[in-house]
Amino acid sequence: MEYSSEVIAEMLSLTKEGKREFLDNLYEFLTENKLTALDYQRIKILSTAPICPRCDYEHVAKTGISDGRQVYQCKSCKYRFRETAKSIVYYSHKYYLMLDYLKCMLEGKSLRACAREVGISLPTSFKWRHRILSAIQGFEGGITFSGITEADELLMEYSEKGRRFKSLEEKEQAMKTVHPNVAVLVMTDREGNLLFKHTGEHRVLNEQIKNELKHRVSEKNTICIKPNEEFKKAVMKSKSKKVLVRKHTKGLAVYSTQVAENKIKNLLIWMSRFRGVATKYLQNYLMWFMVMNKYLKDEVVSDVGRLLNLSSHDRWAWKRYFKLIKLKY
Numbered sequence: 001m002e003y004s005s006e007v008i009a010e011m012l013s014l015t016k017e018g019k020r021e022f023l024d025n026l027y028e029f030l031t032e033n034k035l036t037a038l039d040y041q042r043i044k045i046l047s048t049a050p051i052c053p054r055c056d057y058e059h060v061a062k063t064g065i066s067d068g069r070q071v072y073q074c075k076s077c078k079y080r081f082r083e084t085a086k087s088i089v090y091y092s093h094k095y096y097l098m099l100d101y102l103k104c105m106l107e108g109k110s111l112r113a114c115a116r117e118v119g120i121s122l123p124t125s126f127k128w129r130h131r132i133l134s135a136i137q138g139f140e141g142g143i144t145f146s147g148i149t150e151a152d153e154l155l156m157e158y159s160e161k162g163r164r165f166k167s168l169e170e171k172e173q174a175m176k177t178v179h180p181n182v183a184v185l186v187m188t189d190r191e192g193n194l195l196f197k198h199t200g201e202h203r204v205l206n207e208q209i210k211n212e213l214k215h216r217v218s219e220k221n222t223i224c225i226k227p228n229e230e231f232k233k234a235v236m237k238s239k240s241k242k243v244l245v246r247k248h249t250k251g252l253a254v255y256s257t258q259v260a261e262n263k264i265k266n267l268l269i270w271m272s273r274f275r276g277v278a279t280k281y282l283q284n285y286l287m288w289f290m291v292m293n294k295y296l297k298d299e300v301v302s303d304v305g306r307l308l309n310l311s312s313h314d315r316w317a318w319k320r321y322f323k324l325i326k327l328k329y
Contacts (some may be wrong), residue, residue, distance in 0.1 A: 011043070024297075026305025030099060037098035037308060038089045042069070043140050044312040053086040053316065054079040088135045088316040092128075094120060101128050102304045103160055106296075108273065127325075133284035134293055134324055135317035136310050140197070143290075144216050145189040149240075150224045150260040153204040153229060154184040154196070154267075160329050161278040174329075182279050184286065185212060188260050189221075194293050196267065196286035198279075209234035224255050263293075280327050 030040060050060050052074035060072040069082045089095040097118050104114040106237065115125035158179035165171040180201040185208065187195040195216070199208045209231060219239035225231040226245055235242050243255040253264055267289050271277060277285050295310060296303045311317065 011047075018111060023305045023309055024302040026308065027099065027103070027301050030305075036096045037102075037312075038084060038092075038095045040308060041084050041087050041312050044085065044309075045315055048315075050083065051315070052077065052079055053319075055082055086130050086316050086318040087314075088317045092131075094124070098128065099304065099308070101125070102132070102307055103300060105129060105132070106300050106303050106307065119144075127321075129283055130324065131317065131321045132282060132307070132311045133281075133288050134321035135314045136287055136307075136314070137283070137320055138314045139291070139310065140195070140287060143193060143195050145187060145193050145195075145221060146191055147189055147221065148255065149187060149189045149217055149221045150257045151209065151235075152186045152226065152257050152260040152264065153228070153231075154186055154264050155181040155203070156184060156282070157275055158201075158308060159279050161276045163278070163329055168238035182282065184261050184282075185209065186264055187212065187216065188263055190259065192294060194290050196261060198283045198286060206230045206231060210237075210290050213238055213240075222255065224257050225258055233271050280329070281324070284324070 011022070015017070026040075030036070049058060050072050051058055052060055052072075055074060055077045057074050057076040059075045063071050063080060065071065066082060069084060071080060071082050073080045085092060089098065092098065097120060099169045100118045100121070102115055104117050106132060109117070111125045111129065112122060114120075114129075115122045118125070158181065163174070165174065183199045183202060183204045185195070185197045185199050185204045195212070197212065199205070206229075213223075213234065217238070217240050221240040222243060223235050223238065223240050224243045224245050225235060232244070245255060245257050260282065267286075270289060270292075271285060274285070291307070291310060292298075296306055314320070
């Protein structure tokens with residue numbers, strides 16, 4: 001397949017319905033034409049102007065081809081990089097297996113089962129999962145709500161699952177440490193828009209709620225909250241209409257937080273399959289759940305193309321992933 005400007009322009013000019021059909025058939029199209037996740041990443045990147053991954057400078061020059069990929073050099077910092085630098089396929093020697101990995105991942109298989117079926121190691125399986133999940137984090141900023149909007153909070157236990165200790169003393173100290181609950185802000189509307197955001201420890205604070213309301217709701221929204229002091233303080237100055245949901249009206253009135261409560265229950269049931277998630281990676285799994293609810297169709301073959309497309313949008317996905325794995329407990 002030639003990555004000409006005509007081919008890319010044709011893809012970008014598809015109607016909304018045409019893009020849906022294209023994504024539904026993307027996995028089969030790529031496998032039939034022996035194309036990989038790297039090939040699709042190139043298509044996504046070539047549809048925009050190249051940018052230096054080191055200094056974000058837009059003026060770069062072509063300096064040849066390496067392994068079939070275009071090489072650029074930044075005119076500002078002189079950094080040389082290939083067109084797929086810092087994307088989900090960056091530093092992936094077995095990128096040609098990533099489509100199969102996405103399929104296993106969407107089938108709900110464990111890290112070990114994915115590794116065994118695809119033919120990669122368990123550490124690589126773990127890295128690929130979080131590369132993909134880190135790549136879709138950018139969609140969180142675009143989540144907005146319309147109509148009746150419900151806000152609630154979810155408190156979860158702190159976890160250091162998978163942590164490796166340098167010594168027995170360090171492990172004993174970690175076992176003695178009591179950590180507060182992890183707070184998650186939950187927002188949803190009746191249109192299917194959904195937000196789960198890890199906000200910190202103890203409880204969700206009114207400043208955090210206000211910051212989310214600023215760019216996610218408008219004066220046309222009606223916000224439903226429980227009689228929680230932090231939530232009441234946050235929505236007090238909001239231009240939106242406010243409805244305080246009390247116990248005796250819960251589930252009976254049009255204005256309720258029942259949809260948000262159901263989403264929380266569904267999230268907890270879905271996350272139970274992982275047998276615990278490290279708090280360090282919690283937001284990745286929350287985003288995975290949100291994407292499943294909003295963008296995926298619960299049809300594995302169609303969803304492979306959709307998830308590949310979503311994770312290929314972020315040309316700096318590897319940066320976010322690298323920053324995440326370097327976080328210390």
